[in-house]
Amino acid sequence: MVSENGAVNEDLVKERQNCSFNTLELTHLLDGGEAKTLERKEREEYFLSDPAFKDEVPMEYLSHQEQYEHSVRKACHMFRKLQEMPHGSMDNFREPPVESVAQRIKQLLGGMLGSAILKDGNPLALHYVMFLPTLAGQGTVEQQAYWISRAWNLEIVGTYAQTELGHGTFIRGLETTATYDPSTQEFVLNSPTLTAYKWWPGGLGHTANYAVVVAQLYTQGKCHGIHPFIVQLRDEETHMPMPGIIIGEIGAKLGMNTTNNGYLGFKQVRIPRENMLMKNNKVLEDGTYVKSPSDKLTYGTMMFVRVVICQDMASYLSKAVTIATRYSAVRHQSEMKPGAPEPQVLDYRTQQYKLLPSIASVFAMKFSANWIWEMYNVVNSELDQGDLERLPELHAVSCCLKALCTSDAASAVEIVRLACGGHGYMKSSNLPSTYGLVTAACTYEGENTVLLLQTARYLMKTWQQARSGQTLTPSVAYLNLYSDWRQPRTVWENTTDCVIKAFYQVAAGKVKAAAEHMERRAKGGMTPEDAWNETSIELVAASTAHCRAFIVEKFIETVSKTDVSRPLQAVLCQMAELYAVYWLLNNKGDFLMFSNLSPADVDGLQLWLEQLLTKLRPNAVGIVDSFDIHDDILASPLGAWDGRVYERLFEESQKSPLNKEPVNKSFHEYMKPFLRSNL
Ligand SMILES: CCCCCCCCCCCCCCCCCCCCCC(=O)SCCNC(=O)CCNC(=O)[C@H](O)C(C)(C)COP(=O)(O)OP(=O)(O)OC[C@H]1O[C@@H](n2cnc3c(N)ncnc32)[C@H](O)[C@@H]1OP(=O)(O)O
Numbered sequence: 001m002v003s004e005n006g007a008v009n010e011d012l013v014k015e016r017q018n019c020s021f022n023t024l025e026l027t028h029l030l031d032g033g034e035a036k037t038l039e040r041k042e043r044e045e046y047f048l049s050d051p052a053f054k055d056e057v058p059m060e061y062l063s064h065q066e067q068y069e070h071s072v073r074k075a076c077h078m079f080r081k082l083q084e085m086p087h088g089s090m091d092n093f094r095e096p097p098v099e100s101v102a103q104r105i106k107q108l109l110g111g112m113l114g115s116a117i118l119k120d121g122n123p124l125a126l127h128y129v130m131f132l133p134t135l136a137g138q139g140t141v142e143q144q145a146y147w148i149s150r151a152w153n154l155e156i157v158g159t160y161a162q163t164e165l166g167h168g169t170f171i172r173g174l175e176t177t178a179t180y181d182p183s184t185q186e187f188v189l190n191s192p193t194l195t196a197y198k199w200w201p202g203g204l205g206h207t208a209n210y211a212v213v214v215a216q217l218y219t220q221g222k223c224h225g226i227h228p229f230i231v232q233l234r235d236e237e238t239h240m241p242m243p244g245i246i247i248g249e250i251g252a253k254l255g256m257n258t259t260n261n262g263y264l265g266f267k268q269v270r271i272p273r274e275n276m277l278m279k280n281n282k283v284l285e286d287g288t289y290v291k292s293p294s295d296k297l298t299y300g301t302m303m304f305v306r307v308v309i310c311q312d313m314a315s316y317l318s319k320a321v322t323i324a325t326r327y328s329a330v331r332h333q334s335e336m337k338p339g340a341p342e343p344q345v346l347d348y349r350t351q352q353y354k355l356l357p358s359i360a361s362v363f364a365m366k367f368s369a370n371w372i373w374e375m376y377n378v379v380n381s382e383l384d385q386g387d388l389e390r391l392p393e394l395h396a397v398s399c400c401l402k403a404l405c406t407s408d409a410a411s412a413v414e415i416v417r418l419a420c421g422g423h424g425y426m427k428s429s430n431l432p433s434t435y436g437l438v439t440a441a442c443t444y445e446g447e448n449t450v451l452l453l454q455t456a457r458y459l460m461k462t463w464q465q466a467r468s469g470q471t472l473t474p475s476v477a478y479l480n481l482y483s484d485w486r487q488p489r490t491v492w493e494n495t496t497d498c499v500i501k502a503f504y505q506v507a508a509g510k511v512k513a514a515a516e517h518m519e520r521r522a523k524g525g526m527t528p529e530d531a532w533n534e535t536s537i538e539l540v541a542a543s544t545a546h547c548r549a550f551i552v553e554k555f556i557e558t559v560s561k562t563d564v565s566r567p568l569q570a571v572l573c574q575m576a577e578l579y580a581v582y583w584l585l586n587n588k589g590d591f592l593m594f595s596n597l598s599p600a601d602v603d604g605l606q607l608w609l610e611q612l613l614t615k616l617r618p619n620a621v622g623i624v625d626s627f628d629i630h631d632d633i634l635a636s637p638l639g640a641w642d643g644r645v646y647e648r649l650f651e652e653s654q655k656s657p658l659n660k661e662p663v664n665k666s667f668h669e670y671m672k673p674f675l676r677s678n679l
């Protein structure tokens with residue numbers, strides 16, 4: 001059904017009329033209140049109405065170099081505008097943060113404006129996401145006062161250079177050296193091999209002029225492991241590389257092509273002693289090394305980014321599901337009954353199964369992101385008081401949550417892209433580049449398998465504590481409750497209480513199975529390390545089950561406690577149930593093995609899932625409308641508010657440079673002689 005030019009598509013009008021709840025109420029809930037919604041919209045208007053951010057030619061038609069140059073222009077304009085924002089909550093951006101840098105960065109970058117303006121990655125992102133937080137988390141008070149102020153006011157632009165060509169995961173194996181020379185009170189940075197070259201840092205190629213460089217510290221002839229150093233990479237005036245600095249961009253990637261990821265080598269580069277970030281560990285003037293209470297405090301920035309990534313994934317996925325859901329309401333295809341009008345593809349059960357669990361995932365991620373953000377802040381303030389007790393728990397939770405949010409988001413974006421058929425394959429749909437941005441997060445800031453194994457390490461330890469009768473912290477207390485899955489089965493009920501319990505029974509069962517299999521291997525003569533490696537498939541599965549269980553619990557808990565109108569409450573509860581039942585059925589073997597679920601209960605669960613899809617179907621468009629994503633942020637002809645899909649797709653095709661002339665010169669140069677020669 002094609003609308004009149006300018007009018008809203010009739011199907012979307014009907015969908016909106018049929019919505020059973022107040023979409024504005026849900027928007028306010030997701031933003032954190034009406035005032036926050038107004039603030040967000042004001043900010044969006046301020047940025048999106050600026051003609052400097054409009055692309056004359058879509059980015060995909062520009063060369064790699066042009067894309068980078070446009071992105072730098074837009075990124076600079078964006079952050080300058082932010083600092084100049086005349087009123088409202090952004091006032092405080094003129095002054096460097098005196099309180100929590102993390103809070104301010106979250107306020108600065110939260111939402112989806114960044115990806116609307118810089119569609120394929122931001123060359124200044126690392127300055128805010130990692131350089132500034134590292135200065136705050138690893139610098140002494142004096143270092144913070146000097147460097148944060150320079151960085152906040154954009155006198156310098158930094159990045160976080162940790163990964164090397166040879167090592168990303170195993171950071172204890174990094175090869176860059178920083179050797180202290182007491183005679184000049186300087187560190188000398190060196191890249192002893194090609195594999196020691198820094199490789200990947202965002203903005204490193206041609207944007208940043210400073211970096212936090214993570215290097216092996218040598219002093220008084222001894223290596224003390226990896227430490228962070230501030231290194232000047234380029235001249236502040238000319239931007240030429242400093243002596244001994246070998247620097248450039250690593251090249252084109254699957255996505256994030258404007259983040260300007262770079263390489264960096266050092267040839268005897270000298271920096272003052274004061275450039276080692278010394279909040280935790282120190283090197284005194286004479287070269288004496290002073291150790292902090294935990295060497296893992298150096299990993300603090302990675303923890304911060306893992307926490308904020310969860311929120312970021314929820315934002316990207318909310319964009320993708322908005323595009324695919326509106327499109328599915330507009331798109332008609334095939335016949336459901338002979339001779340009947342072609343239905344909206346949203347009416348196909350299989351389409352609902354692709355879209356609605358993906359929409360539910362957005363809520364699951366948002367609620368878990370809020371929860372871990374609060375935990376992060378509490379534990380961080382405890383760390384500031386010297387209390388390290390909850391650091392391992394925060395590390396374990398942030399690792400598995402980062403892994404699940406990114407992998408769920410990547411698979412859901414791909415599912416909803418496929419749900420848009422051929423049109424989802426168009427770059428203009430914005431789904432391919434959203435996938436590129438999201439799948440990158442499965443690797444950066446800790447590769448997902450590796451992070452799940454970190455959580456497993458914690459689970460194995462807590463399992464031993466549970467076995468010896470110790471009290472466990474709340475996130476793992478279930479290991480005490482469900483340590484024996486061979487307990488007599490109780491009757492299965494299709495209730496959220498029974499479902500939450502089942503998720504925890506599965507997690508406990510998988511933790512226990514992995515622990516026992518590892519023990520058996522060790523008793524059979526394997527070294528603990530070999531036993532760990534042999535059992536690692538099960539260890540990853542145990543971490544995944546553990547994480548899924550608390551996401552399900554947080555989701556159900558949050559919606560049941562939320563103070564909203566009855567119609568909205570009903571929809572939120574349906575979403576939470578759908579999320580839980582979807583993941584339960586996807587892993588039913590585990591539930592049959594470890595929980596009270598029996599084969600006879602599976603039909604009932606399938607029916608529950610289908611009933612939820614039926615109940616949620618009429619509200620699908622209303623729910624994604626509540627995400628309230630501006631058309632310029634969606635940037636997709638398939639997902640615009642008015643549903644003028646076909647007109648917009650056609651308009652987009654006209655932007656192809658090939659359509660600027662009726663005959664391309666390649667016809668005369670190649671085709672014509674080729675066709676003649678075949679005569
Ligand atoms: C409301 C919500 C908020 C809203 C927010 C608003 C939204 C804002 C949106 C903003 C935009 C978002 C972002 C977009 C831009 C992104 C740009 C891209 C950035 C990408 C940058 C990068 O990509 S940058 C490089 C990252 N590179 C890694 O990520 C290496 C992984 N590799 C390791 O991280 C270690 O290598 C690894 C494996 C641990 C082993 O480390 P290792 O070998 O030293 O350790 P071991 O395994 O031996 O373990 C020894 C013991 O240390 C413990 N432990 C280990 N780590 C610990 C830790 N962190 N804290 C405490 N404890 C820790 C462990 O639990 C053990 O404990 P125990 O002994 O008691 O069991």
Ligand SMILES: Cc1cc2nc3c(=O)[nH]c(=O)nc-3n(C[C@H](O)[C@H](O)[C@H](O)COP(=O)(O)OP(=O)(O)OC[C@H]3O[C@@H](n4cnc5c(N)ncnc54)[C@H](O)[C@@H]3O)c2cc1C
Pocket residue numbers: 126160161162163166167168169170199200201202256261440443444445446447449450453
């Ligand atoms: C888009 C993007 C941006 C990035 N930005 C930055 C940045 O700004 N700064 C920076 O310093 N770095 C950055 N990185 C690097 C990133 O942090 C690393 O790529 C990441 O930590 C993974 O390390 P790796 O590439 O060495 O993978 P590897 O560790 O080599 O992984 C390869 C495979 O080996 C497996 N593996 C490795 N170790 C183990 C293990 N112990 N047990 C089981 N399996 C294992 C992995 O699971 C994976 O399947 C970025 C990367 C990307 C893709």
